[in-house]
Amino acid sequence: MEDNELQFFELISNAGAARSAYIEAINWAEKKDFAKAAQAIAEGDKVYADGHKVHFKLVQNEAAGKKNNTSLLLIHAEDLLIGAEMFKIIAESFIKVYKHMDEELAKKTV
Amino acid sequence: MKNILLVCLSGMSTSLLVQKMEKAAEKNDITVRIWAVSEAEAHNNFAEADIVLLGPQLKFKYKEYKKMLGEKPVEVISIADYGRMQGEKVLKWALSILG
Numbered sequence: 001m002e003d004n005e006l007q008f009f010e011l012i013s014n015a016g017a018a019r020s021a022y023i024e025a026i027n028w029a030e031k032k033d034f035a036k037a038a039q040a041i042a043e044g045d046k047v048y049a050d051g052h053k054v055h056f057k058l059v060q061n062e063a064a065g066k067k068n069n070t071s072l073l074l075i076h077a078e079d080l081l082i083g084a085e086m087f088k089i090i091a092e093s094f095i096k097v098y099k100h101m102d103e104e105l106a107k108k109t110v
Numbered sequence: 111m112k113n114i115l116l117v118c119l120s121g122m123s124t125s126l127l128v129q130k131m132e133k134a135a136e137k138n139d140i141t142v143r144i145w146a147v148s149e150a151e152a153h154n155n156f157a158e159a160d161i162v163l164l165g166p167q168l169k170f171k172y173k174e175y176k177k178m179l180g181e182k183p184v185e186v187i188s189i190a191d192y193g194r195m196q197g198e199k200v201l202k203w204a205l206s207i208l209g
Contacts, residue, residue, distance in 0.1 A: 005126075006194070006195065009123065009126070009192070009193055009194070009195050010193040010194070011193075012123045012167070012192075012193070013123075013165075013166055013167075013189050013190075013192040013193030014189060014193060015167075016118075016119070016123075016165060016166055016167025016168075017166040017167060017169065017189045019167055020166065020167050020168060020169040020170040021169070021170070023170040024169070024170045027170065047189060050189075072122065073122070073123070076120065076122055076123065080119075080167060
């Protein structure tokens with residue numbers, strides 16, 4: 001397997017895991033477990049950073065004139081990276097909304 | 111013969127892991143059936159599988175799969191093994207779960 005291809009897989013694995021963690025954060029928020037939601041966001045951030053490192057290397061390669069062999073795999077990896085970024089924004093927003101709902105409900109039941 | 115089903119979002123990235131696992135099985139003289147499907151196709155393949163392995167991008171669906179599969183083992187492949195395409199390691203791990 002080409003070196004490049006291994007990098008794509010490392011990217012897919014990390015970006016995909018980050019995307020998954022951010023979605024998990026939404027699920028925890030829905031269950032009102034905000035500690036676990038925060039933990040899932042932190043976990044997502046950690047693996048996203050690992051993926052980003054790989055991605056940055058690819059970008060630097062290209063900038064230095066070393067073409068990356070663009071393949072469906074790389075497109076898929078980029079797709080997961082975008083997905084991770086979007087889900088993080090959505091997850092943080094959802095956590096805020098669920099927290100707010102929780103507070104409002106608490107006020108009503110007093 | 112054991113049947114190992116791999117599931118990821120599009121079935122693309124797991125396809126290569128299947129190849130690597132098959133090579134490892136050949137090398138170790140293990141008769142096994144390994145195949146990869148996308149999430150959309152997964153439920154049509156459950157009946158034939160002895161174990162279902164999810165890519166790390168599907169970790170958030172683990173509980174859902176566990177519910178769907180009942181007694182059948184389902185596991186999430188680690189980020190490191192998936193990212194480095196450790197076919198042999200994943201194969202041996204899956205077989206050790208099946209006992």
